Amino acid sequence: MSPVSFIDEPVYGWSAGRKRPWLLEQLNQLTRNHLERCTDYRRLMDSVEGGRHAQTLADLYPLSVRLFKQNRLLSIDDDEVFRVLTSSGTTSQQVSRIYLDRETAALQSKALVKIMQPWLGRQRLPMLIIDHPGVITERSSFSARGAGIQGMMVFGRRPVYALNADLSPNWGAIDEFVESHRGQPILLFGFTFMVWQLLQALNEEGRSLALHDGVLVHSGGWKKLQDQAVDNATFKARSQHLFGVDRVHNFYGMVEQVGSVFVECERGHLHTPLFADLLIRDAQTGNLKPNGETGIIEVLSVLPRSYPGHVLLTEDRGRILGEDDCACGRMGKYFEVLGRVPRAEVRGCSDTVEPSKAEEY
């Protein structure tokens, strides 16, 4: 198989027996490429045992996502940088920077299309974006939210923004959108907290939108919602009630691995697509956790070519619910995310790959 012909394979069609050896080969190849091209990655890997040629997926050495906040990790020349993605963060030390070349950016877009098509269909749908227009036009640095919206825009047509710059609802735009697409399939997209705020506003105003035949796709952290004691079931019920949509799909993804997203199925489970996988590690020992047990989420993706982000230890907790046997019929692992890892636990698990330590060698 040529390096990227996997993009045309069924996204949820490979069972573990076929997927694992292929994925391992792809990821080992990426490790070799990044070792060759990224000095800082090489230095980090020199300071740890193993990880250079893994025999199993669990042997691949994960970089902590925090390293992308502290280091400029890229496997391309500066003049090949096509786009820099940044995560949200309040100070510059808290912002991840992900360097994309044209190849990786294109691969990410293609993968996202392949992953979303089974849920959204092939036709571009009229799209209501639950955000404000400035989120993608403020281009000085491309924010994660802007990149996410930009990525989803390929599934929509004639996008309308539901919010004003101050994040208040733009009722005029919303009403016009609802009116002109009555009875048609439409796509709503937004970051989970933004969507929740709009739901709150609808609730306060005693309004509801008759967006029947619509699908809501949302993503982003649950932290702010957990603070308000809102869980996925409540969120979904409220969305169906106030937007009128039939289907609601959350997805899990991160700026460090744009394109390989994990979409929630009809049974409420997040699914691994062909291009990505997920492992759960014990916060203290780093050992793999069996299915059903909670630990730190590690994400694997074959998409990152321009930066060493193919094997990453996140700061999220979760557990794998099963593999190849979800009641929805899709192959692959299915899992749930259970919030952020407490600070102290993150440190315990990934201090071995701190660059400061690597520098000492």
Ligand SMILES: [Zn+2]
């Ligand atoms: Zn499922």
